[in-house]
Amino acid sequence: MSVIIQVALPVPLFRFFDYRIESIGQDDLTTLLGKRVSVPFGPRQIVGMIVDVQQDVDYDRSKIKAIIELMDSEAIFDSTFLSLASWLSDFYLHPLGEVIATMLPVLLRKSAKLEWPHIEYLSIDESNSQDLDVKLGRSKLQLALYKQLGIGERALKDIRKTHSAATVKALIDKGLVQKQSKPIQALDWQAQLRIAEKPRPNLEQSIAISTINEAVGFNTFLLEGVTGSGKTEVYLQIIEPLLLAGKQVLILVPEIGLTPQTVSRFESRFGISVGVLHSNLNNKERALVWKQAKEGEIGIVIGTRSSVFTILKNPGMIIVDEEHDESFKQQDGLRYHARDVAAYRSKQLDIPLILGSATPSLESLHNTIVKKFRHLPLTQRAGNATMPTQLLMDMRNQNHQFGIADSMLEKIKVQLEQGNQVMVFVNRRGYAPSIMCHSCGHVESCEPCATPFTVHKSARNLQCHRCAATRYIPNKCSRCGHKELVTEGIGTEQIQLGLEQLFPDYKSIRIDSDSVRGKGKLTRLLTQINNNEYQLLIGTQILSKGHHFPNVTMVLILNVDGALFSADFRAPEKLAQLITQLAGRAGRSDKQGEMWLQTHNPQHPLLQDLINNGYGDFARFALLERKHALLPPYEYQIALRVESTYLLQAEKFLKMSLPIFEQFQKLRAIGPFPAFIEKKQGRFRMLLIVQSASRSYLNKAMTQVVNFLDQQAESKRVKWYVDVNPIDFN
Known part of the structure; x- marks a missing residue:
């Protein structure tokens, strides 16, 4: 008999789609849920998942499109995972079809079958093993591989780690070995x-x-x-x-x-x-x-x-x-x-x-x-390690080179002479955050993002860190033609070059998203650091992420003052976490560690609290501030975000939603206001924050708002989306 099924498709629509399956027995109906089907959808053929079965319908079944293929013999998602998908859709206000696609591996979002992949193996062809001396000739590499295969078959991917493709091909062409494809064997861990x-x-x-x-x-x-x-x-x-x-x-x-x-x-x-x-x-x-x-x-x-x-x-x-x-x-x-x-x-x-x-x-x-x-x-470090000493370096009226105070350079020298490693942190990759004309003051900028280009000397180009646009480093000002261009600010590249110049007897390594690209490169660099092949470590947040560097005894943090005055209410928490995590990279073995924080605001209460009382005290005081300010975690937030090529159009869309929020007495709407990164790739970005002391009340209200906005003509002219529990207002 034919059965009508409801399919969740990976499209931005809060609804299911009906399709027909032929020749399904009564006993098979309960096994359909959680299986993938390939279905026609307009001019396309896409993969969705069966989320419901309808036996009794009051319309002509023959008018419903039939599926193209039932792709799975067993359900991909059981009832527990379907329930998880449903919760994700409700909680994050996101279409169920797209939720399910996100939960699946990329191959299963397409038409791939859930089956054990095959691996190619090489083995000796016993039927053609005569006259080896003639066939192998003087090729020592072919003989070595042939002898290895004499012990037993080996996966081709493992052979290629030690033998060239030419060696493998030669043995196959001579008929001495054969290539076979076998499914991966089940494991018994x-x-x-x-x-x-x-x-x-x-x-x-x-x-x-x-x-x-x-x-x-x-x-x-x-x-x-x-x-x-x-x-x-x-x-x-x-x-x-x-x-x-x-x-x-x-x-x-x-x-x-x-x-x-x-x-x-x-x-x-x-x-x-x-x-x-x-x-x-x-x-x-x-x-x-x-x-x-x-x-x-x-x-x-x-x-x-x-x-x-x-x-x-x-x-x-x-x-x-x-x-x-x-x-x-x-x-x-x-x-x-x-x-x-x-x-x-x-x-x-x-x-x-x-x-x-x-x-x-x-x-x-x-x-x-x-x-x-x-x-x-x-509260205690394992083994003989002790907590690092945390200190502030007052940068006011200090002479400095490459952004590092002269007195700090002396401290770095002492650590290096003692055979230790020093870590220097700056949250800026590249050589410098901007390049400007010394004559007219023009800053070379990415126009679609309205932001200065970052100078990357190693790549010999300018890069926009918002949209990834690049261009050559100019030899003259694009506005006035003057040839004297100067860089402003300091990035990891410049600090590395500066430290190499100041400490030529010691090796340095830069760890940022530019330097660790490539499979396995970060792992290799971390191993080299732990082998003490480098004494000066310069990097961004990648260095703060839980790595164990037993030889690092000093950590220096640069350029944190900007985070002290951010409009983001989470900025103090993020900064405190970063400083504490970085401080923890020092003194992890039996050597005493120290962390220095360069600042022009040494009396700032956040820094004083962190240095003198630690993260635990800071966090509990920050919670008290959040409570009085009615901010998370004491209230819950949902951000309504919008992007448009026209600023007024984005603002109009968000203002259109304000009267709806006013109907809910237990809600507060804040905004609309520009995102902290106001423009990216030619599109203006604005948001409106809605919050309430009740998570369920906020969610139900926002569901109604989303349904209303989805029906408005204005919603088709902008890109908009909902962000539940936002942590980033960029």
Whole structure:
């Protein structure tokens, strides 16, 4: 018989689409949910997911378009994951079809089948092994490979790591080896599990481990440990009993750069392969790990933000490391926060959630105060390491070179002469933030973004860091033709060149998004740093993300004054987290560390509080400020954002929504006002913030507003979207 199904399609519409499936038996109806179908949609053919089955309809079924193909023999999403998708759609006010597409690996969003991928193997062709001396001749490389294959077949991708394609081709052409394609074999990680020797935890670690291990079902723990306190060791010891019981663990990390060192520690401890998910993998690699986790063939999955949607066959725990990090918030499409999704999933699955950080978000700290989360502090560094000394360098009236005070250069020299490493942080990549004409003052700017070009001397060009536009460095002013051009401000490139000039006997390395491009490059650079191949480390926020540098004894932070006076109410929290995380890179072994903060505002209360009392005291005072100001986490926010090539059109759209918000007594609307980055790629950006003390009230009201705006003609003339719990107003 034919059945009418409702399909969620990856289109920006808050509705489902009816299609017809032929020849479905009564017993098969319940198995349709969560399967993918290929369907006609206008002139296109796209892939969607079945979310409902309708047996009784009051219209002619024959007039409904039939599907093109039922793509899966088994459901991709079970009822739990369909429920998660529905919650995401409701909570983030985003179409369900696009939500489901976001949750799927890229290959499965298309027409790919969920099957084990094939790998090519090389093996000896026994039927053609005569006269080897004649066939191989004097080729030592071919003979070496042939002997390796004599032990047994090997994957072609592994052979190519040590042998050239020409060697492989020659053996195949001579008929000595054969190439075969075989599906990847299923893994039995439990049989491989071997627990390596582990260190004895200190008292605070022991309390955290026993508290978590004794908990039953869903609980959320905030593991607040100072940098170097051994949070990873706690993770290792709390998941050990889960792995022994055959349970799987999902671990989220904020940056790709943290993945290799984290994976290495977990593989060394447990003797099993860890599934890795991040954007540097290709689509096939990501789909394979996703499938292995779904089939229960991987015990541990470690990944960045989107890996929160990994399906686990036998879930035991979810861990979110560095839970405060902004990178867990998706800033386009489905604007979810991986930490919040992890919390919902943990409650769904009735498993514990561990949030770890040296600088917890104010939201998480607030949840410990109201007893929603259980607080587990780690106040001491592991081993013999001590907390670094934190100091301010008053830059007023100081002589400086390349942005570094002369007195600081002397301190750097002392550290280098003692065989230590020094880290210099500046949140500006490139050589200089701008280039200007010394004659007329004109600044070379990206017109579509209305922002100065950044000078990149290593790439020999100017770059716009908003839209990625580039142009050659000019040899004369584009306005007056004068040839004397000067740079303003300092970036990582300039600091590196300056330190190389000032300290020619020591090697320097720059770590920013420009210098670490390429698969595996950051991992190689971090290894070289830990091998003490470089003594001067210059970089941006990449250096602050939880890396362990045992030889770094001094951290110098430049150019933070701008963040002290930002219009963003989250700026003090972000700055405090950054400073504390950077300070934690120093003195992580048995050497005393120190952190210096250069500032022209040494008496600023935020800096004084951080230096003298630490992040914990600052955070609790910041929470009190937020409470009096009626800001998150004491009230909830949703941003209505709009982009348009015409500023007045964007403003008109947001003003059109204001009368609707006035109907809700428990709402406050703030704006409209320009985004902090007002223009990008020729489009003006504005937003309106709506907030309430009730999350559910705010969500229901915003749902009505979205439905109203979607029906207005003005909504078709601008690009607009909703951002629930915004953390960035750029």
